[in-house]
Amino acid sequence: MKWAVIVFPGSNCDEDAQQAIIRVTGDEATLVWHQETSLADYDAIVLPGGFSYGDYLRSGAIARFAPIMKAVRDKAVQGTPIIGICNGFQVLTEAHLLPGALLRNRDLHFHCKMVELRVETNRSPFTAAYQPGDILRIPIAHGEGRYFADSAILHELQEDHRVAFRYVDNPNGSSESIAGILSKERNVLGLMPHPERAVADFMRSTDGAGVFRSIHQYVTEREGAHAH
């Protein structure tokens, strides 16, 4: 299968994501510049971390209007797995592909550290390799990661089992300790922690590998089903 990692001006986790995909799945992973307009050749899309457009106006607010985002939207409708990591999550909320918004951390600090996450659901292309209740050690690195949504949306996320990950110890003041959420169709995931930074022993954790393995398995099984 083929992965696309979208590169905006100011993305800085694009190559980390690419290398993590190659290391975990052995798949082909291509960096795709934000001025491109088609993602037809790709089976999974990654919006990486960083500071797209310098976080001007709001994090993710300008990236949302990049030419590639129309193609991302089309892929979302087609059911392709799309994962937004950190700044990628912020872009997905600004693009209304995920509900809510990400605000300045409650304590104003930029937190760059290993945290523990609890897997809340494995009913998704991103978390199938885990069990609900699994505790993962995955690093965060953000200043604006406080997930916010009104109570109706929070209720809906809870009812539909669309909270993918919660922090064990809430580092940023996120509503209901939310670290990652799924779209209604469950094929779009946004999360603040960086699974691509937890895929090798030297990274002090390999717990993030399951995200990439899950996506790989989901796509290859889907392709297999289509072939018959």
Place this chain on the structure above:
Amino acid sequence: MTTYRAQVRVWLKPSVFDPQGNAVEKALLTLGFAGIEEVRIGKSMEFLVTADNQESAEAMVDRACRDVLCNPVMEMYTFTLEARQEA
């Protein structure tokens, strides 16, 4: 066509905690500014807009606020328009 100067103000909804405002409020209190409370920090933006009349300029600025300048999930906005004086 008339050119207007638009002034847009964007700030967090009352229901959203503003850690910056909170930190500044604490600093003010520490410095002896007793009696200051509910500090909120927002953004101010300025630009020129040229349109047929005030009404269509307002409609355009309002749309720019809703679509780009403000994220209604967490923010609110107001704006003023002032016809630019001919030099």
